[in-house]
Amino acid sequence: MIHGFAANVVRPLSLKWDREHKIDDEFLANFVAMASSMGGPAASWGVQGLGASAAAADQKSVTGEMKKSTAMITTVLSAEELSWGDAALLLSLPGPGLGGPPIKATGTAEQMERFFSVFKDMSKGLKWGAYALTEPGAGSDVAGIRTSCRKDGKHWVLNGRKCFITNGARASWNVVFATIDPALGRAGQRAFVVDKGTPGFSVGKIEEKMGLRASETAELVFDDVRVPEENLVGGEEKYTSKEGFMTAMKTFDNTRPIVASMAIGIGRAAFEYARDFVKTNYALSRHTPRYAAVAERLARVGRQLEAARLTTWHAAWLADNEQPNAKEASMSKAMGGQAAIRACIEAIEICGVEGTIQRDHQMLEKWFRDIKVYDIFEGTGQIQRIVISKRLFADLKSF
Ligand SMILES: Cc1cc2nc3c(=O)[nH]c(=O)nc-3n(C[C@H](O)[C@H](O)[C@H](O)COP(=O)(O)OP(=O)(O)OC[C@H]3O[C@@H](n4cnc5c(N)ncnc54)[C@H](O)[C@@H]3O)c2cc1C
Incomplete structure (x- = not known):
């Protein structure tokens, strides 16, 4: 079914999206409505949501109930077929995107409810989440990030710059990685959910890329951004516990x-x-x-x-x-x-x-x-x- 959609609907629009550097919101809204009618969980819209939807439809048709164990295989099948149609579409799908996995893996129950509820109803507007780790000078070397965070009362204060962030400019929130001390490497890193519109948070340039041109890739700037402590992903104890934040992150x-x-x-x-x-x-x-x-x-x-x-x-x-x-x-x-x-x-x-x-x-x-x-x-x-x-x-x- 997804292949038919990719061949008949996506392929004919692919070059247009590439030339215009965007995929129309109307198309994306229709896509969300279609995936939603298949019954996948709203908290994972994006390609994982699509996979979960397809798995749900498949399982329901066979057994009448949803089993968890085909979600990933269905996701990779869906990803191949849709990318055969147009790969930028997958990166542009509304939903938490790459921002979802760290919250799912390490967030508190309250955080999951608060951050994923944003995507429950997109009938009044499309919503994205994003994952902001890469910095100028720290791509593969993730331990080398320099964006800083320091505690100030009930807030954390973030300063720094992120680059190449997929959907970062239009995201309702970004999961932003920062460090209390670069010398500590990954042990010093914290992840925060930074809401769009937080004072001091701004979007730098939107990149002109060689490929995947319809997908948004943004630079993000943090200038004394005050993030409430409730937005530290997993809460303080996650970073001091034996299991730890980074251990949990490996689950994705x-x-x-x-x-x-x-x-x-x-x-x-x-x-x-x-x-x-x-x-x-x-x-x-x-x-x-x-x-x-x-x-x-x-x-x-x-x-x-x-x-x-x-x-x-x-x-x-x-x-x-x-x-x-x-x-x-x-x-x-x-x-x-x-x-x-x-x-x-x-x-x-x-x-x-x-x-x-x-x-x-x-x-x-x-x-x-x-x-x-x-x-x-x-x-x-x-x-x-x-x-x-x-x-x-x-x-x-x-x-
Ligand atoms: C379209 C697009 C979307 C992106 N979306 C996101 C996003 O949503 N969020 C996000 O955080 N980032 C995102 N990125 C950033 C991406 O993850 C980084 O570009 C990637 O991690 C590589 O980092 P770099 O470009 O700094 O290259 P570098 O890490 O500087 O690597 C340069 C070269 O050195 C090699 N190299 C580096 N270290 C080693 C080593 N130890 N041993 C051997 N070779 C090495 C690399 O393999 C590469 O060939 C995106 C990038 C693009 C282009």
Whole structure:
């Protein structure tokens, strides 16, 4: 069903959104209404909400009741299909977005109710949440953030700057990471929910990106922003308890398989386009060495995408079955990004100059622009490979 929606509704609008650098609110509102009618939880609108909705619809049709254990696999399936249509749509979906997982993993019951209730009724206006960790000079090096926080009475005072924050400008609230002392590394970090409109909080520039242009990527500025202490995610004791805030944060390894699936969706779109192009345009040269060479290149792309997809589904299956999946989640992200980038490069090369030209019926040049960031955000490919090797040699203290 989601594939049909992606093919018939999303694809025809994809280039328009890319050119206009936005997706119309009306489209997003209709999308929310559609997902809502499928019965997913309002607290997780966005692609996870869509996955939960699809899982709910599926489970209800089979058993008459909702089971939890297919939410992640359904989410990654949905993410691949929608991204096959247009990847920026997923990043633009209303809902808490990446701001949801830290609150779900570590927030108090009162905070979950307060922050997620914002998304319960979007009939009077769309709402987004966002996750603000990256800073100039602190992307992969998350321990190196410099945005500061200090306690002052019943408030925390935040100062600093965040960059590349998806939906950060339009978000009703941002989960903002700051530090009481940079020398403490991750142990010194605190997460706050900063409401839009809080004095001292402003939006800097909205980035002009190479790809995913319809998705908003913003710079955020914090100048003596006073945040009420009730907005410290998890409350004070979370940061001193043994279990700790950062331990709980590890529970959201699950965003990596979703991002991997998005990449695979784009890569598959490019792969299918090139395959069909070859079928049509190479009809007279089927028995020539050139055809065999091109077919072999496509075969390699196809198997790399398939291997990445199965690894991603495995990571999702582990999550649904409440088994550790950090290594597999990183593997899926490392493989998905690389396989899809390769697919887009090969597809353009196979189609020749036609692949580089923007036409309404072909989007290879757009997919080529969109795909690169999938090996950068949500942990770069290099960082995923470090995570994987650390897990492989976890028993060696010196590694
Ligand atoms: C479209 C988009 C949306 C984004 N959305 C968000 C968001 O919503 N919230 C948010 O907080 N951030 C977001 N980001 C930021 C993103 O997470 C960072 O760009 C990413 O973490 C990489 O950081 P960096 O760009 O500073 O690169 P750097 O960390 O400076 O990396 C540069 C290069 O050095 C390599 N490198 C770094 N450290 C190591 C190491 N230890 N070993 C080997 N190689 C290394 C990297 O792999 C990379 O190749 C977004 C970025 C983009 C482009």
